[in-house]
Amino acid sequence: MNKTISDNNNGLDYTLVNGVYLPNLISTETNYEIGIWGQRHLDYIKNHRKVFYTSLLTSCKLNSYLHEVDTRATEMYDRLVKQLKEQKGITEQLKANDMLAWVQAMSNITNQAREIVNSKVIYTV
Numbered sequence: 001m002n003k004t005i006s007d008n009n010n011g012l013d014y015t016l017v018n019g020v021y022l023p024n025l026i027s028t029e030t031n032y033e034i035g036i037w038g039q040r041h042l043d044y045i046k047n048h049r050k051v052f053y054t055s056l057l058t059s060c061k062l063n064s065y066l067h068e069v070d071t072r073a074t075e076m077y078d079r080l081v082k083q084l085k086e087q088k089g090i091t092e093q094l095k096a097n098d099m100l101a102w103v104q105a106m107s108n109i110t111n112q113a114r115e116i117v118n119s120k121v122i123y124t125v
Contacts, residue, residue: 030064037077038070041122049125073121080113 005021006013014021034042042062045053056062084090088105095102 030067032063032067034063034066035070035074037073037117037122038066040118041069041073042066044123045125052125069121073117076121077113077117080116081109084109084112 002016004013004015004024013024015024042053045056053062056065085106088109090102090105090109094105
């Protein structure tokens with residue numbers, strides 16, 4: 001028996017392993033680290049957009065797609081927090097003068113930004 005064979009019909013090469021020919025599959029999937037936003041979006045598409053998820057998974061594009069979503073969401077979140085801080089006049093001076101008021105204001109701002117990112121990026125396809 002030959003160690004390797006090629007199938008001209010599908011273009012795949014096979015290697016003999018323990019008496020069985022197995023296809024030589026090479027993943028083209030990248031291996032980016034996925035942050036919290038990408039993980040949330042993954043959870044969403046797994047549970048609510050199953051066909052889309054399966055399509056990305058089988059075409060080896062899931063990791064790069066999630067990386068792009070994670071990057072976009074992170075940039076949007078950071079930009080929103082900065083803009084909302086400026087809009088509401090939250091400064092380092094407030095932090096120095098009244099720590100509790102600053103913490104409350106920042107908590108409100110981060111919650112607002114999180115909700116906007118969730119609705120615009122994470123829970124949509």
